[in-house]
Amino acid sequence: MTGSHNAVDVIRTKRDGGRLSDDQIDWVIDGYTRGVVADEQMSALAMAILLNGMDGAETARWTRAMVHSGDRLDLGGVTRPTVDKHSTGGVGDKITLPLAPLVAACGAAVPQLSGRGLGHTGGTLDKLESIPGWRAALSPDEIRDQLNSVGAVICAPTDGLAPADKKLYALRDVTGTVESVPLIAGSIMGKKLAEGVDALVLDVKSGSGAFMKSDADARALAEALVGIGAQQGLRTSALLTDMNTPLGRTVGNAIEVAESVEVLQGGGPADVVALTVELAREMLRLVGIDVEGAADPAAVLASGRAYETWARMIRAQGGDPDAPLPTAAHRHEVAAPEGGTVLRMDAYQVGIAAWRLGAGRARKEDSVSAGAGVRLLASLGEQVAPGQPLFELYTDNPDLVPAALAALEGSVEIGVPQADSTSAPQLVKDVIRTTAD
Template sequence: MNMDVIDVIHAKRDGAALTGEQIDWVIDAYTKGVVADEQMAALAMAIFLNGMNREEVARWTMAMVNSGDRLDFSSLGRPVVHKHSSGGVGDKISLPLAPVLGVYDVVVPKLSGRGLGHTGGTLDKLDSIPGWRGDLSNEELFAQLDEIGVAIAAAGSGLAPADKKLYALRDTTGTVAAVPLIASSIMSKKIAEGPGALVLDVKVGNGAFMTSVEAAAELGRVMVDLGTDAGINTVALLTNMDTPLGLTAGNALEVREALEVLAGGGPSDVVELTVTIARELLGAVGKGDVDPAEALADGRAMDLWRKMITMQGGDVDAPLAIAAHTEVIRAERDGWIDRLEALPVGVAAWRLGAGRARKEDKIDPGAGVEMHAKPGDRVSAGQPLFTLHTDRPDRFQHAADALAGAVGYAESEPEATPLVLGRVD
C-alpha cells in the first residue's frame, strides 16, 4: 500500500478523521518497525489533542487485534466470560471472582498482567503463592479450561503486539491519558481473547486513572461501543476508588484477604463487588437465575480456587510470605473516619516494596499496607489505623510520609458512599 506516515500525522494534526486504510497501514507498519517510535509518538500526540470518532477508534482497535493472534474457546462448548479492571488500590477482585464464575459452568480465561507504580498486578499477587506459575502455553491454558473452566494466567506476547509496543511508547511521551488510546489498548486485548460477555470495572476517584465520574463514563462509553461493535455483550461499571478496596494493599496480604472472601467472610466491599460483577456476567450468558453469593457461602468457589492454583503448580497449603518487619500508624484523635484516600495507600504499599517503578524491579511479596479502619468507622486516639509490612525497615518513613494526611476525621458518622457509581451499557 502506497502510504506515507507523514501524511497520516499531518491529517490527524490538522483535525481530520483518518481513513480505515490509513489506520490499518500505520498500525501494521509500526508493528513491523517501518514507522519509527518518534513518528508514532507524533501521531499519538495528535490523537491526544484532536481525538478520534467512533469509526476511527473501532478501526484502530481492530487493527491492533489483527496485529497478532486471536483466541477461540468455542471448542470448549461453554460461554466465555471476561472481566477487566482499569486498576486501583487493593483491587483483588479477580482472585475470588474467577472461581465464583467457574462454579456456574462458564469458561473464565482471566489473562492478566503485572503492576507498575501504585496499582497492583493480579499476577504479582498470585506469585506470592509458592510454586504458582502464570506463564501457561496455549495448550496448557486450553487443557486447564477444558478440565476445570477457569485459569488466571499471563497474557501471551502474541495477543495484540501492536498494543504492547504502543503502550510502552505512550508511557514515555505524555499521551497515556488519550481516551481513544486507552480504550483501544484495553479492548484490543479483550477482543483478541474472544469472550462472549465482558464487564469493564472502570475505577473512579483519587486512586484511579479517571478521577471524575464524567471522565470514567466517557471512557466506559467508548469501550462498551467497541465491545458491542465486535459482537461482545459488554457493560461498564463505574466503581468507587476514592477509598481502597478491602483492608489490604500488597501481594500476599491481598491473597490472604481473597481467601477470606472465598471462605465466606472477608471485607463487605470486596464481597459486594465480586458478587455484583459475577451477577452481571452470568446474566449476560443466560444464567441470571443463579446467586453467585451462594458459591462463596457453601465452599464451592474455594474448592475450585484450590484446583486452579494446584493445576498451575501452586501449593495451596503452603504459608504465604510474611514481611520481616511491621510498624503501626495510629489515629491522631477521636472521631469518625470520613476519608481514607486510595492513592496515598497505594503509594505507601509501593514504597514498602509491594510494587515496582520499572518493569525489571523485584517485588517484596510480603510488603504492603494493612488498614484497620475505613470511612464510617469510629476510632479513638492511639488506635491502630495502618500496619506497614516490609522486609526493609528503612522504607517505613518514606511510606509513612505518603500516608500523612490520607485520613480525615469527622465529629459525626459520615454518609456511606455507594461502591458502584454508575453503569454504561
C-alpha cells in the same frame, strides 16, 4: 491494504483535526508492528490523537487493527460460555482473585489474562506469584485444557497477542500520551478482543486511587469501551465503581491473596464481597446463565463452592493453595492522632505507601516484595480512639518505612460526621450497557 500511505501524511491528517480512514489506520498499525513506522512517528501520531481525539468509528477500527496485529486465542474447544472481566486498576483491587473461580463455580469459563502492577496500582499476577509454585505463563493449549477441567484460569497474556499494543503502550508511557481515551480504549479492547471470549464486563473506576479521577472521565471511557465491544460483536457492559477508598482491608500482594481466600471461604470485607458478587452477576447475565437459582453468585460464594474451584485452579498452575504465604520481616503501626469517626481514607496515598514499602514497582523490570504492603485497621465510618492503630505497614526493609509514612501523611480524616453525610461511598455508581444487552 494499500501501500500508498506514509507516516507523515497520516500524522498530518490527525494533527490538522482530520479523520483517519480505515486504510490509514490499518496501514499505520501494521507498519508500526513491523518497524516500518518509527517510534518517533508513532509518538507524534499518539500526541495528535490525544489532542484532537478520534470518533467512535476511528476508535473501533484502531482497536480492530490492534487485534489483527498478532494472534487471537482460539477458545473454540471450550465447552462452557466464556466471559472475562477487566478492571482499569485501583488500590486493594483484588477482585479478580475471588471473581474468576466464583463465576466458574456458577457455570461459565473465565480466561482471565492479567498483568503486573506499575506505580500505586497492584498487579494480579504479582499477587498470585506470592503463592509457592504458582506460574503465570501458560500455553494456549494449557489455557483451553484448564478452562475445560477447572473453568477458570488467571495467567499472563500469551506471546503474539496484540503485539502492536505492547509496543504502543510502552511508547505512550514515556511520551505523555497515556491519558487519551481512544488510545486507552483501543489498548484495553484490543487485548480483550484478541482473547476470543463470548462476553466482557469492565470495571471502570473513578476517584483518587483510580486512573480516571472524575466520574465524567470514567463514564466517557466506559462508554467508549462498551461502544467498541458493540461494534465488534462482543457482548460488553461496564460497571462504574468507586476508588476513593481502598478496596478491602489489605493493599499488597500476599496479604491480598489471604484476604481473597477469606472471601472465597464465605467471609472477608463487605465491600470486596459486594463488588465480587455484582461483577459475577453481570458476567453470568451476559452469557445467559440464570443467577436466580443454583448459579446465584452470593449463595455460591457463601457456600464455599467457589473456594473449591480456586484451590483446583491454583493447583492446575503448579501452586499449593495450602502453603503458608510469604510474610514481611518488619512491621510498623501507624496510630490515630485523635479520636472520632473515620471520614476519609485516601486510596491513592495508601497505594503509594504500599508501593514505597516494596509491594509495587516504578518500572516494568523492577521486582516486587511478596510480603510488603499495608493493612487497614480501621475503615470509613468507624470510631477510633486517640492512639488507636489505623494502619499496619509490612516491609522487608525498615529503611523504606519513613517514605511510606510520608505518603500516608494526611491520608485519613477523623472528625464528627455531618448529619447528612454517609459513612460509605456508593460502591457501584452505574452500569453502562448497549441497547442490544
